[in-house]
Amino acid sequence: MKKFIAMLMAAAMMMAMVACGNTASNNGGNNGSNNSGSADEGGSTDGTVVIRIGGIGPLTGGNAVYGVATQLGAQVAVDEINALGGPIQFEYNFQDDTGVAETAVSAYNTLKDWEADIIYGCTTTAPCVTVAAETFADRYFQLTPSASSTDVTEGKDNVFQMCFTDPNQGVTAADYISANSLGTKIGVIYNNGDAYSTGIAEAFIAHAAEIGLEVVATETYPSDSNTDYNVQLNACKDAGADLVFLPIYYTPASLILAQASAMGYAPTFFGADGMDGILTMEGFDASLAEGLMLMTPFNADATDDATVNFVESYKKLSGDVIPNQFAADGYDCIYAIYAALQNIDGLADMDHEALCEALIAAFTAEDFSVDGLTGSGMSWSTNGEISKDPVVVVIQDGAYVTM
Amino acid sequence: MTAMKQARRLRKATVNSFINYAIVIVAFIILQILLGQDMISNSIQSMLVPVCCYIVMAVSLNLTVGILGELSLGHAGFMSLGAFSGIIVSTALKDVVEAEPLRLLLAMLVGAVMGGIGGVIVGLPVLRLRGDYLAIVTLAFGEIIKNVIMVLYVGIDGDGLHMATKEANLTLAEDGIAIIKGPMGAVGVTKIASFTAGFILILVTLFVVQNLVDSRAGRAILSLRDNRIAAESCGINVTKYKLMAFVVSAVLAGAAGALYGLNYSSTVASKFDFNTSILVLVYVVLGGLGSIRGSIIAAAILTMLPEMSFMRSSSLKDYRMLLYAVILILVMLASNNPVLRNAFGSVSKKFKSSKKQEGGAAQ
Numbered sequence: 001m002k003k004f005i006a007m008l009m010a011a012a013m014m015m016a017m018v019a020c021g022n023t024a025s026n027n028g029g030n031n032g033s034n035n036s037g038s039a040d041e042g043g044s045t046d047g048t049v050v051i052r053i054g055g056i057g058p059l060t061g062g063n064a065v066y067g068v069a070t071q072l073g074a075q076v077a078v079d080e081i082n083a084l085g086g087p088i089q090f091e092y093n094f095q096d097d098t099g100v101a102e103t104a105v106s107a108y109n110t111l112k113d114w115e116a117d118i119i120y121g122c123t124t125t126a127p128c129v130t131v132a133a134e135t136f137a138d139r140y141f142q143l144t145p146s147a148s149s150t151d152v153t154e155g156k157d158n159v160f161q162m163c164f165t166d167p168n169q170g171v172t173a174a175d176y177i178s179a180n181s182l183g184t185k186i187g188v189i190y191n192n193g194d195a196y197s198t199g200i201a202e203a204f205i206a207h208a209a210e211i212g213l214e215v216v217a218t219e220t221y222p223s224d225s226n227t228d229y230n231v232q233l234n235a236c237k238d239a240g241a242d243l244v245f246l247p248i249y250y251t252p253a254s255l256i257l258a259q260a261s262a263m264g265y266a267p268t269f270f271g272a273d274g275m276d277g278i279l280t281m282e283g284f285d286a287s288l289a290e291g292l293m294l295m296t297p298f299n300a301d302a303t304d305d306a307t308v309n310f311v312e313s314y315k316k317l318s319g320d321v322i323p324n325q326f327a328a329d330g331y332d333c334i335y336a337i338y339a340a341l342q343n344i345d346g347l348a349d350m351d352h353e354a355l356c357e358a359l360i361a362a363f364t365a366e367d368f369s370v371d372g373l374t375g376s377g378m379s380w381s382t383n384g385e386i387s388k389d390p391v392v393v394v395i396q397d398g399a400y401v402t403m
Numbered sequence: 404m405t406a407m408k409q410a411r412r413l414r415k416a417t418v419n420s421f422i423n424y425a426i427v428i429v430a431f432i433i434l435q436i437l438l439g440q441d442m443i444s445n446s447i448q449s450m451l452v453p454v455c456c457y458i459v460m461a462v463s464l465n466l467t468v469g470i471l472g473e474l475s476l477g478h479a480g481f482m483s484l485g486a487f488s489g490i491i492v493s494t495a496l497k498d499v500v501e502a503e504p505l506r507l508l509l510a511m512l513v514g515a516v517m518g519g520i521g522g523v524i525v526g527l528p529v530l531r532l533r534g535d536y537l538a539i540v541t542l543a544f545g546e547i548i549k550n551v552i553m554v555l556y557v558g559i560d561g562d563g564l565h566m567a568t569k570e571a572n573l574t575l576a577e578d579g580i581a582i583i584k585g586p587m588g589a590v591g592v593t594k595i596a597s598f599t600a601g602f603i604l605i606l607v608t609l610f611v612v613q614n615l616v617d618s619r620a621g622r623a624i625l626s627l628r629d630n631r632i633a634a635e636s637c638g639i640n641v642t643k644y645k646l647m648a649f650v651v652s653a654v655l656a657g658a659a660g661a662l663y664g665l666n667y668s669s670t671v672a673s674k675f676d677f678n679t680s681i682l683v684l685v686y687v688v689l690g691g692l693g694s695i696r697g698s699i700i701a702a703a704i705l706t707m708l709p710e711m712s713f714m715r716s717s718s719l720k721d722y723r724m725l726l727y728a729v730i731l732i733l734v735m736l737a738s739n740n741p742v743l744r745n746a747f748g749s750v751s752k753k754f755k756s757s758k759k760q761e762g763g764a765a766q
Contacts, residue, residue: 060723093717096715096723096724098724101670102453103710109445110445110446110712113445126587126671129587129668130669133591134668193673195586195587195588195671197586198585198587199587202571222550
């Protein structure tokens with residue numbers, strides 16, 4: 001009898017779970033069809049089309065700072081576009097993937113149940129590669145603000161990037177260092193447990209060899225939770241490196257800067273876009289970052305109207321946090337989608353598959369380019385990679401100065 | 404009289420096992436019917452295979468933790484071995500074995516074997532340790548596997564498999580493809596895992612674990628858990644039986660890993676870290692140490708819970724992981740609360756006594 005009860009309860013739980021998910025999704029579905037129905041009706045009367053944008057990124061876990069930035073950056077753009085009251089209105093739903101591929105697939109499927117039209121994300125690379133394969137199979141248009149590996153777009157015509165690819169950054173950095181003769185002996189410290197870091201470092205080292213830049217030390221560490229970098233710094237110091245390239249995120253970089261300063265080693269430090277955000281890091285002595293160079297497409301201290309307005313709106317949403325380039329990339333993503341949608345006829349009648357094909361055509365059109373916060377005249381190639389000018393900034397008096 | 408009692412006792416264990424099979428089969432049939440009628444949301448559909456994998460992980464870990472009584476914190480390491488070897492096999496045999504179910508079966512078999520080899524390598528020296536020491540060594544094993552795969556580049560071309568620890572050293576012919584790319588993990592995997600395969604794997608796992616526990620060897624394993632010294636004095640070979648349980652557990656984890664790896668188009672080694680091992684341990688502990696059924700139910704519910712649509716609804720999604728943690732704590736407290744336990748105990752006692760009376764009346 002007891003076992004029977006246990007079995008019954010287990011079955012009941014199973015049913016409840018299924019039913020629960022089901023009713024909720026049905027509700028979502030109904031809402032969705034109602035909304036799109038009204039959008040269609042609206043299409044015939046006042047011409048308003050509602051496009052549902054589903055975002056994915058880490059809102060919890062170690063990468064949350066990037067996920068939240070992309071979430072809010074896009075939110076600013078969505079709010080602005082909806083406030084314009086134009087014929088295209090956005091609905092926006094951002095789901096947490098905790099930076100894990102498995103969760104990202106669940107998040108993506110949740111968005112499918114919500115009847116998303118376009119997928120915006122993922123923020124981090126590994127989940128994005130997995131989700132990109134899903135959107136490719138299901139035919140959703142996907143634009144990622146910050147997943148920078150070439151694996152994200154490779155072989156998938158529906159996936160586009162707003163950020164530079166990793167190899168692209170490595171090559172650009174090597175060229176820039178060489179062209180401006182910033183250093184003669186280069187040390188590289190990177191995280192060999194991280195795809196982003198490894199991707200940039202390997203491309204940098206390979207390209208440095210081609211253009212005759214001398215790399216004297218290549219040091220690695222296995223994880224961003226590492227706290228002691230004295231071994232790597234000493235190796236660079238002993239090899240006589242006068243420039244140390246750090247294609248890593250800013251949390252480990254802050255420790256490297258502090259430990260280098262403590263051991264009296266003062267080469268030029270040069271970072272990639274993951275370094276962006278180091279100045280706003282809590283508990284970091286910004287004077288340590290003095291003279292640090294990094295490649296970032298966005299400078300929150302810039303004085304042009306677009307940036308000033310964005311920073312102001314973003315601060316309202318985020319509780320006075322200054323936006324980093326992830327937020328700016330997110331903002332640009334929404335505007336790029338908006339610009340592309342304006343070039344498409346007959347939006348109201350399109351399902352996500354038709355919209356996907358139309359957006360692919362619009363993004364890869366010869367004359368399609370977008371001016372945004374992270375670059376002007378941004379355009380996309382058929383392989384989904386963006387073309388925009390890299391910007392190198394140097395930190396002076398606690399602020400970015402464009403070089 | 405004693406013979407009759409023994410028969411009844413055996414029958415009880417058998418009935419218990421069959422109820423577990425029944426739960427799994429009934430759940431599978433219900434889900435299949437719902438799937439056929441298209442009544443299950445995409446988000447639940449996408450979780451069916453991972454849930455199967457986690458159930459197998461939990462049941463197999465229960466064999467080590469609940470039944471053998473040794474704490475293992477590296478179970479995800481075996482899963483990782485299975486996942487990546489399964490992916491390699493599946494990719495390598497793509498043109499040779501056309502039928503996907505057969506390829507999946509081969510991949511899972513190889514994954515299981517790799518998990519088993521890992522189990523023997525870790526188990527032989529380590530099972531001489533006890534308690535905390537074993538926990539620490541298994542923990543280290545999981546991390547070692549993760550870090551090794553993170554620097555491993557594996558590719559295949561006409562000449563066969565190539566391995567290197569640096570991307571530049573991986574030289575492939577024109578037609579070659581890189582299967583595992585260091586920290587990027589395995590990318591571009593053909594998804595061949597299916598819910599049916601997961602269901603069959605759960606049944607196989609139940610069959611293996613339940614029959615092992617019910618066998619002569621299983622009793623030896625249980626006796627080691629309850630009193631090692633007494634068991635040893637009865638002539639039970641401690642290392643042999645410990646290794647048996649540990650390796651069976653690793654084999655099943657390897658098969659689950661292969662299924663998991665082939666359910667996604669890309670997999671990174673960092674997925675199978677300490678956190679995943681702990682997650683599976685949480686399923687085992689919440690389900691009840693030694694309770695196979697508890698592991699199945701806990702793994703299914705806890706895997707799906709944070710992904711349920713109500714948890715991802717706009718009002719709750721910001722507190723999703725917080726809610727998940729709170730629910731875990733509440734369940735843990737509730738299952739250890741003496742008042743609640745007594746309440747459940749008295750209910751089940753009532754059922755038992757009423758059953759006895761029924762039985763008596765029938766006689």
